Amino acid sequence: MSTDFTLHATGREETGKGASRRLRRLAGEVPAIVYGGKKDPAQIKLIQKDVAKSLENEAFYSHIIALEIDGKSEDVILKDLQRHPAKNFIMHMDFLRVSKNTKLQTKVPLHFINEDNCVGVKLGGGIIGRSMTELDIMCLPKDLPEYLEVDMTDVELGQTLHISDIKLPKGVESVALSHGDDHDLPIAAVNKAKGVAVDEEVDADAPAAADDTTEEASEE
Numbered sequence: 001m002s003t004d005f006t007l008h009a010t011g012r013e014e015t016g017k018g019a020s021r022r023l024r025r026l027a028g029e030v031p032a033i034v035y036g037g038k039k040d041p042a043q044i045k046l047i048q049k050d051v052a053k054s055l056e057n058e059a060f061y062s063h064i065i066a067l068e069i070d071g072k073s074e075d076v077i078l079k080d081l082q083r084h085p086a087k088n089f090i091m092h093m094d095f096l097r098v099s100k101n102t103k104l105q106t107k108v109p110l111h112f113i114n115e116d117n118c119v120g121v122k123l124g125g126g127i128i129g130r131s132m133t134e135l136d137i138m139c140l141p142k143d144l145p146e147y148l149e150v151d152m153t154d155v156e157l158g159q160t161l162h163i164s165d166i167k168l169p170k171g172v173e174s175v176a177l178s179h180g181d182d183h184d185l186p187i188a189a190v191n192k193a194k195g196v197a198v199d200e201e202v203d204a205d206a207p208a209a210a211d212d213t214t215e216e217a218s219e220e
Contacts, residue, residue: 009044037097062108114153120190124157136175143171160189
């Protein structure tokens with residue numbers, strides 16, 4: 001189980017909306033909570049600028065994080081993140097403690113590759129539509145992938161890819177599929193481009209329009 005990210009935090013005793021506002025406004029800190037495992041939930045605070053820097057890296061959202069609280073480190077993953085709807089700062093964060101021997105459930109991003117070389121796009125003139133951008137998975141911390149690839153190369157016009165079409169790494173399982181095949185949701189499809197049928201109708205009417213012009217010219 002590797003930890004590529006480290007965050008430094010300190011415990012906090014004051015809780016509630018008023019205390020959280022003061023942290024964000026006056027101290028430039030982010031209120032947060034860490035829970036899970038055999039320990040009680042702990043209220044913590046982190047430096048806003050340090051958090052913002054880490055969040056610039058997509059891998060941060062799906063990696064094990066070494067969270068140092070008052071000098072003591074524990075492995076966690078980011079479970080929830082609340083951003084201010086208008087201003088560029090973090091409102092609150094939730095972290096889940098993880099153990100190397102216990103499976104965890106989290107979301108990882110989907111990376112769609114070879115979209116430019118997709119058969120349905122190049123030969124069929126289709127457009128790729130995505131239904132999902134991340135997948136809920138379950139695995140041991142050591143098997144946690146940074147992201148999952150979805151290869152669009154051989155997807156034809158009108159074809160739909162489902163969760164079951166994703167090649168999951170060893171030790172990783174889809175939470176949705178664990179509930180049965182009826183949860184095999186679509187993740188992407190190559191759809192017919194809008195306007196194609198309309199263009200064909202215009203082309204079909206073109207000779208008729210030309211005939212009308214000819215008849216008008218003959219009458220003159």
